[in-house]
Every structure is written in structure tokens, then in C-alpha cells.
Amino acid sequence: MxxxxxxxxxxxxxxxxxxxxxxxxxxxxxxxxxxxxxxxxxxxxxxxxxxxxxxxxxxxxRLLPPTLVVRAGEGPARPPAGLPPGTRLRVTTEEGETLTGEAGSDWGRLPLGVHTVEAQAPDGRSATAALVVSPARVPGPDRRTYGLLVQLYSLLSTRSWGMGDLGDLRELAAWAGRTHGAGFVQVNPLHAGVPGAPSDPSPYRPSSRRFPDPVHLRIEAIPEYAYVREGGGAGSGPREELDRILADAAELREQVLAKGVLIDRDAVWELKRRALELVVGGVELGPGRRADYHAFLAERGRALEDHATYQALAERHGPHWRSWPEKLRAPRSAEAVVRSDAELAARVDFHCRLAWLTDRQLAEAAEAAREAGMAVGIVHDLAVGVHPEGSDAWAQQDALAAGMSVGAPPDAFNARGQDWGLPPWRPDALAASGYAPYRGLLREILRHAGALRIDHVMGLFRLWWVPEGQEPTEGTYVRYDAEAMLAVLALEAHRAGALVIGEDLGTVEPGVREELASRGVFGTSVLWFERDWAGGGRPVPADAWRAECLATATTHDLPSTAARLSGEHVVLRHRLGLLDGDLERERAADAADTAEWLGLFERLGLLPEGPGTPGAPGVPGSPGAEEAEIKAVHRFLLATPARMVGVWLPDTVGDRRPQNLPGTWDQYPNWRLPIAGPDGQPLTLERIAASPRAHALLRELHARTAPPGARLV
Structure with a gap:
């Protein structure tokens, strides 16, 4: 006990x-x-x-807890109960203003922000705490809207270097917003990956969640690129080298698009790194660009310096910082080493420049979305955690629990539980710092976001910790101060003017969804999972869905809609040995599940194409039938009250392959597939934009979500 x-x-x-x-x-x-x-x-x-x-x-x-939370708009702020009578209090706001009073008195209406409160008791005890004053709710959308969901690396254009980039994101947002009235584009995490090859292709196990990966840069869009191409002061050698790199990039793109080669992030980065050495290292910044860069350095401060230092040290000593020389394993001692080493200092500046360039292209993509009329814009994705040997784990050792990994306990879908290999936040360290690491992370990722998707949003309440070397079954839950976590989230989202979408699929403890909804955090509802399990497992009627959610047909971890409708996802899992039961029995159960949904769509009049001659829309198994059924799926989503409806971009062209198949590692090419048509042939962004199939589906979504008087293409 x-x-x-x-x-x-x-x-x-x-x-x-x-x-x-x-x-x-x-x-x-x-x-x-x-x-x-x-x-x-x-x-x-x-x-x-x-x-x-x-x-x-x-x-x-103790007089005060490490962090106090006040919700603005809920009456005057009051000091915590239980302070000794006569305790003097002083609040210093972020702006440097001070408010004083005694225990039991009102503080008045405090401004939003993270302030400092000091307490002095009559018995001589004193305490200092952070005071988070947050909005009651995060911002919400102005109107109902729909948008596209895409894994950016999978979206290649004729200008990509073997994987999708920020130039492609800019083009996608402009096309989807202007032509089809889309309100947002949601992308996978663009976090910095762990350096070195072979790298982990998963965007959900990054080196740093605070800074984006320069592998996403569109090299030709960097202003200094033109000076290398023109030979501006660098001589012919750099120009010729850049020509060779461009030729290699074209070949890499051709291999993926025409020869069936998988996306190779490492090969793409090697080419871009070589180009960036020429562009960044060989061309001086003009006065205006240099001023912008210096302003970026000042704004990002120590967090950026730590990240760039890790990158530079990883080039010399490898990415696993626990194996570095002892004096380099802590950021502050490593800082002194870098200052005394001119070569390392130059590499730190190089990586700072890359972070700046990537940030500016993210800003350009966000601006393109706004100019295209998107109601929300770019929806960025926040992974659950970071790689234990990466940049953030090195820089934030005091805030992360050493020897622990985030995962999930055994459940109906995985009897062995899960270990995701990500060190968790220490709740005590977060509270003691006024949630500074968490605040800094949110502020960075929200810089150019119209909305933020939080993977496994239940982690704001509790996480399953697995001790190093143990099975996931040998773990336990650790609880976080959800009131403080949500307050910081609401504050940073308010400051950025961004929506928040929580991925709340799977096992969710009672009360969590209700608490998130009360703070304005949207949930995620996936059609195939929306069944009334307490009432016999029937599909949840459209009007019974929650309104405050992003409603979708699928996600990056699930089969595409075409694969779901055809049953091909069951065959794939059988081929890879992932089925627990007999193939035919599983196929029959899956077919019954699909038929029940399609029957509901027909009864609701959402599948008006009906039966017809072979090849016509209504003939089961025909291309026309599949397109009609995918339209019906999205018509149903639009019939719900969901204020955001997401369309998996591969669904617009009938792609049958999942981007990630949980439970596999090298058995399936997770995170390395380009978007393709029903025949598996990769499709460029240009071909997707010209696809009659994509146009027909998106036109329906536009028509049903557009404001009155909007022009439809």
C-alpha cells in the first residue's frame, strides 16, 4: 500500500x-x-x-505548486486556496507589469500569457511559480470546410528531386484552394529526421519536433540558387557541379515515377546536401537577406543553436549522442567545444541557415494557401515524441525520462502492446519549468500552421511508459497535468490563430474526449470505425456524428478507400502474415462490413448511380462502381455535422496501397511509396490535378461546402 x-x-x-x-x-x-x-x-x-x-x-x-493555471473569461483570477493569511503575492506579467495583493484577494483580469507569481508568507516561507493564463478554448473554423490529407514525400511533381517537397506543397495548396475550394491541406510531420544513413523513413520518429527537415526544401526556390546557376562570383566549377546534381536529381525522379523504385529519402538528401553546400557555402547573402537571417537567429535563440550544434556534431561523431565523447554529451559543455573549433562553428552556421531557408519556404506555402482562399490553410502534424538519440533528446535531457519509452498497453488489436521507442516528457520537469519545453515546441510548429494535428492526443492526459529492455506489457500509465497541458496548448494556438485537431482514435479513457471538446480541440472520426458497439455494432447514423471533428474515410495508417471497398487490404495482410484468422473468413467478414455501409448509402440516396451495364458506375467491381462508391463515402461524410471533412489525396485517383502498414518493418515499403493510380503506376502532382476522377470527386465536395455564391469549376 x-x-x-x-x-x-x-x-x-x-x-x-x-x-x-x-x-x-x-x-x-x-x-x-x-x-x-x-x-x-x-x-x-x-x-x-x-x-x-x-x-x-x-x-x-509548499506555498505554491510549480505551475498555476487560470482560464481567461471565467471571472477574476484568484490565488490558490490554502495560502496562510497575510501571504503577500506579486505577479509579474510577460510584459513586465506587476500586480500585488494578499491571499484571498482578487488578482483582477490578468492578460493572456505565462507570467511569474511570487508568494511571501508571514512565517518567512517564499515560493515562485509560473502562472499560465489561457483562453478558455482554442480557435475554431469560421465555417464548415473540406480539405486534402497527404504525406508530402509521396507527392512528386515533375520538379521534385525524388520525393515531394515544399514547392509541391505550395502548388498543391494553390491548386486545391483556387480550383476546388478546399479549405486546408493536412501534411505528415515535417520534423527533422535523425541524420545519417540509412535513416528511419517514418516521419513519426524524428530527431527534432521543434525544427523542420531541410530535405523538404525546393532547392531551385532558394534565391541564392540563381547566383550559382549564373556563376555569380563562384566560377564555373560550382555551376558545373550543380548541373551534375540536377542531372542526378532528374534521374532519381525518373526512377521513382517511371521505373517503380521506392522513394529514397537518403538519396534525395545526399543530392540536396551537395547542392546546399554550393548555394549556402558559395554565395554571400545580400544585406536584406542577411538581416532577415539574423532576425531569425535572434528569434529562435538557444533552441536553434542547440539543434544546429547537434547536427554539426552528428556529422563528425555520428548521430548517437550517447556514444559521443563525454564533454559533448551535454549541450552547454559542447557549446564551449564548438566555440573553440572554427570548422564546427562553420557547420553550426550552415545548419542554422538550412533551418532558416526551410522556415521561409514553409511560410511561402502558408501564404500560398491564404492567397488561394483557404479557410484554414496548412495543417501541420505533431508526432508523439522524438528519437532517443536525436537532437531534442540531446538538448532536452532534463525534460525527458531517461530509460523510458512511450507505447501502448495490450488491447483487442495488439495482445502484446506497443513500444514506440520515444522517450516521454517528465511531468515533474515540465511543471517545474512552467512548461517551457512544451511551450517552445508548440510555438515553433505553429509558426506557419493554420491548424495543428496532434498525434495520440490522449498523451496530454496520460502516456504508457515502458522501461527500457522490457516488453510493452511490463509498462504502466503516467499521468500529466491535463489542465496545464491544455492551457498551454490553448494559449499558443490562440496566439497563432490556429485550430487544433486531436487524433483520438483507439482506446480513450472516459472523459477525455469531453474535456478536449470543452476546450475546442477537434477530434478525429474515421468512417469505418464509427459504429455503435454498445447497440449492436450498426453504423452510426450521419446525424449522430459529433460536429467538432475532422471526419475522414481513412488515414495514413489505414487502407485506402479503394482497397477497403475491394477487400484488397485483407489480401495484403494475409500475404504478409498479419491475419489472425482464416483468409476466406476474414474476407467474408470484411465484405459484410463494407456491404452494410454501402447498403446504408443506397438507402440514404447517396449512391444514385445505381446498377447498369458492364463498365457502368453501378456494376460491382467495375471502375465506375468504385468511383461511385468512393463518392458515396464522402457524400456520407458531408451528411454528418462534422465541421471539417478530410479527403485522403490518394483516394481521389484510386490508389490501392497504404502508406504505412502497422505491424510491418521491412516486409512492406512503409513511408516510401509515391501516390499512384489503381494500376500502381505513380502519378505526378500535375497528373493528379488533371485527373477527371479527382476533379469529379473534389467538385462534389466543393459544391457541398462552398459558401453561397461561390464559383464552382
Whole structure:
């Protein structure tokens, strides 16, 4: 019982409920290991007793918690209850203004922001805490809208260098907004990947979530590129080298688009790195560009310096910082080494320049979306965590739990649980810092975002921690201060004018969706999962869907709609040995599931094409039938009250392959497939934009979401 009390004080679960009426006891070894990662010794009964006594004594003696939260608009702000009478309080706002008072008095209406509150008790005790004053809700969309969902690397144009880039994103946003009235484009995380080859192609296990990856740069769009092409002061050597790089890039693009070669991020980066050495290293910035760059450095501060330093050190010592010389394993000691090494200092500046260039192209994509009339704009994606050997893990060692990994407990879909290999935030470290690392992360990723999608948004409430070297079943939940996490999120989203979409699929503890909705955070609803399991498993009627959500037919982790309708996703899983049951039985169950949805669409009049002659829209199995059924799926989504409807871009052209197949590693080319047509042949952005099939589907979505009087193409 003493261990349970100690664990509860630190937000560590000793049991959990995977489903109603079921309770699972957490192994004691997991509880002890997790407490150890939080700096609490629980290895012996004596240590547990001492730690509990210390925690209870600290609770009794403290004046203020590390971080306080106030929601603006809910009346005057008040100091926390329980302060001794006569305690003097002083609040210093972000702007440097001060407010004073005593315990029990109103602070008045504080401005939004993260302020500092100081308390001085009559008995001589004092305390300082962060005070987060947040809006009650995050911003919402002005009107109902639809948009496109795409994994950017998969969207190649005739100008790409073997994978989609920020130039392609700019073109996609301009086309979708101007031609089809789309209100947003949602992309995969563009976070910086771990350097070195072979790299992990997954965008959900990055090196840094704070800074984007320069592999997404459109090299030709960098202003200094033109000076190298023209030989501006660099001589003919750089120009000839750049010509060779361009020829190699064209060949790489041709291999992916015409020869069936998988997207090779490492090959793309090697070409872009060579080009960037010429463009960045060989051309001086003009006065205006240099001023802009210096302003960027000042704004990004130490966070950017740390990231660029990690990149430079990784070039010399490899990306795994735990194996670096000891003096380089901590950012501040490494900083001194870099200052004394001219070559390293030059590489730090190089990587700072790359971050600046990428930031500016992200800004251009966002501007293109706004100019195209998009109601929301670019929706960026925030991964759950970072690679344990990457930039953020190196720079933020105090904020991350060493020896722990985020994952998921066993459930109906995965009896062994999951280990995602991502170190979690330490909730105590976040609170002690006034949530500074979390605030900085949100501020960075929201810089050019019209909205932010948060992967596994339930992690704002609790995360499943798995001790290093243990199976996922040997983990436990650790709780976070959701009130503070949501307050910081609402504050940063408000400042950026951005919406927030939470990916809340799968197991969600009671009350979480309701709390997120109360703060204005949209959920995610995927058609095939929307069944009334408590009422027999029937499809949820359109009018019973929640309004505050992004409604979609599929995601990057699920089969495309064409594969779902045809049953090809079942065959694929069987071929890869991922089916638990008999193939024919699984196919029959899947077909029944699909038929039930299609029957509902017909009864609702959403599949008006009806039966016809072979090759006509209504003949099952024909191309026309598939297109009609995909339209019906999206007509149903539009019949729900969902304020945002997302269209998986590969669905517009009948792509049958998933971008990621959970449960596979090298058995399937996850994160390396270009968008393709039904025959598997890759399609460029230009061909997608010219596709009659895509045009017909998007025209319907535009017609049903456009404001009155809007022009339809």
C-alpha cells in the first residue's frame, strides 16, 4: 500500500482498466522503474517509506505548486486556496507589469500569457511559480470546410528531386484552394529526421519536433540558387557541379515515377546536401537577406543553436549522442567545444541557415494557401515524441525520462502492446519549468500552421511508459497535468490563430474526449470505425456524428478507400502474415462490413448511380462502381455535422496501397511509396490535378461546402 500511495503522488498507475469491468494490476517492477525515472527511489521498502515521507512533507510545506493555471473569461483570477493569511503575492506579467495583493484577494483580469507569481508568507516561507493564463478554448473554423490529407514525400511533381517537397506543397495548396475550394491541406510531420544513413523513413520518429527537415526544401526556390546557376562570383566549377546534381536529381525522379523504385529519402538528401553546400557555402547573402537571417537567429535563440550544434556534431561523431565523447554529451559543455573549433562553428552556421531557408519556404506555402482562399490553410502534424538519440533528446535531457519509452498497453488489436521507442516528457520537469519545453515546441510548429494535428492526443492526459529492455506489457500509465497541458496548448494556438485537431482514435479513457471538446480541440472520426458497439455494432447514423471533428474515410495508417471497398487490404495482410484468422473468413467478414455501409448509402440516396451495364458506375467491381462508391463515402461524410471533412489525396485517383502498414518493418515499403493510380503506376502532382476522377470527386465536395455564391469549376 505504501508503494501505491507513493506512486499515486507522482501520477504513476499501479493498475488500469483496458475495458469496462476489467482491471489489470501493473507489475511492481514497472512501478519501481518508472518512479526511478522520475527521480524517486522505490527500490526497497525503506526507500519507499522515506520517499513517501519526503513527498508528503514537501506537500505540507509548499506555498505554491510549480505551475498555476487560470482560464481567461471565467471571472477574476484568484490565488490558490490554502495560502496562510497575510501571504503577500506579486505577479509579474510577460510584459513586465506587476500586480500585488494578499491571499484571498482578487488578482483582477490578468492578460493572456505565462507570467511569474511570487508568494511571501508571514512565517518567512517564499515560493515562485509560473502562472499560465489561457483562453478558455482554442480557435475554431469560421465555417464548415473540406480539405486534402497527404504525406508530402509521396507527392512528386515533375520538379521534385525524388520525393515531394515544399514547392509541391505550395502548388498543391494553390491548386486545391483556387480550383476546388478546399479549405486546408493536412501534411505528415515535417520534423527533422535523425541524420545519417540509412535513416528511419517514418516521419513519426524524428530527431527534432521543434525544427523542420531541410530535405523538404525546393532547392531551385532558394534565391541564392540563381547566383550559382549564373556563376555569380563562384566560377564555373560550382555551376558545373550543380548541373551534375540536377542531372542526378532528374534521374532519381525518373526512377521513382517511371521505373517503380521506392522513394529514397537518403538519396534525395545526399543530392540536396551537395547542392546546399554550393548555394549556402558559395554565395554571400545580400544585406536584406542577411538581416532577415539574423532576425531569425535572434528569434529562435538557444533552441536553434542547440539543434544546429547537434547536427554539426552528428556529422563528425555520428548521430548517437550517447556514444559521443563525454564533454559533448551535454549541450552547454559542447557549446564551449564548438566555440573553440572554427570548422564546427562553420557547420553550426550552415545548419542554422538550412533551418532558416526551410522556415521561409514553409511560410511561402502558408501564404500560398491564404492567397488561394483557404479557410484554414496548412495543417501541420505533431508526432508523439522524438528519437532517443536525436537532437531534442540531446538538448532536452532534463525534460525527458531517461530509460523510458512511450507505447501502448495490450488491447483487442495488439495482445502484446506497443513500444514506440520515444522517450516521454517528465511531468515533474515540465511543471517545474512552467512548461517551457512544451511551450517552445508548440510555438515553433505553429509558426506557419493554420491548424495543428496532434498525434495520440490522449498523451496530454496520460502516456504508457515502458522501461527500457522490457516488453510493452511490463509498462504502466503516467499521468500529466491535463489542465496545464491544455492551457498551454490553448494559449499558443490562440496566439497563432490556429485550430487544433486531436487524433483520438483507439482506446480513450472516459472523459477525455469531453474535456478536449470543452476546450475546442477537434477530434478525429474515421468512417469505418464509427459504429455503435454498445447497440449492436450498426453504423452510426450521419446525424449522430459529433460536429467538432475532422471526419475522414481513412488515414495514413489505414487502407485506402479503394482497397477497403475491394477487400484488397485483407489480401495484403494475409500475404504478409498479419491475419489472425482464416483468409476466406476474414474476407467474408470484411465484405459484410463494407456491404452494410454501402447498403446504408443506397438507402440514404447517396449512391444514385445505381446498377447498369458492364463498365457502368453501378456494376460491382467495375471502375465506375468504385468511383461511385468512393463518392458515396464522402457524400456520407458531408451528411454528418462534422465541421471539417478530410479527403485522403490518394483516394481521389484510386490508389490501392497504404502508406504505412502497422505491424510491418521491412516486409512492406512503409513511408516510401509515391501516390499512384489503381494500376500502381505513380502519378505526378500535375497528373493528379488533371485527373477527371479527382476533379469529379473534389467538385462534389466543393459544391457541398462552398459558401453561397461561390464559383464552382
Amino acid at each position: 505504501t508503494l501505491a500511495r507513493l506512486a499515486a503522488r507522482h501520477g504513476v498507475a499501479t493498475e488500469y482498466s483496458p475495458s469496462a469491468g476489467v482491471t489489470v494490476v501493473v507489475p511492481e517492477t514497472a512501478v519501481v522503474a518508472v518512479l526511478g525515472a522520475l527521480g524517486v527511489d522505490a527500490t526497497t521498502p525503506e526507500a519507499v517509506a522515506a520517499a513517501l515521507d519526503a513527498a508528503e512533507r514537501a506537500e505540507r510545506e
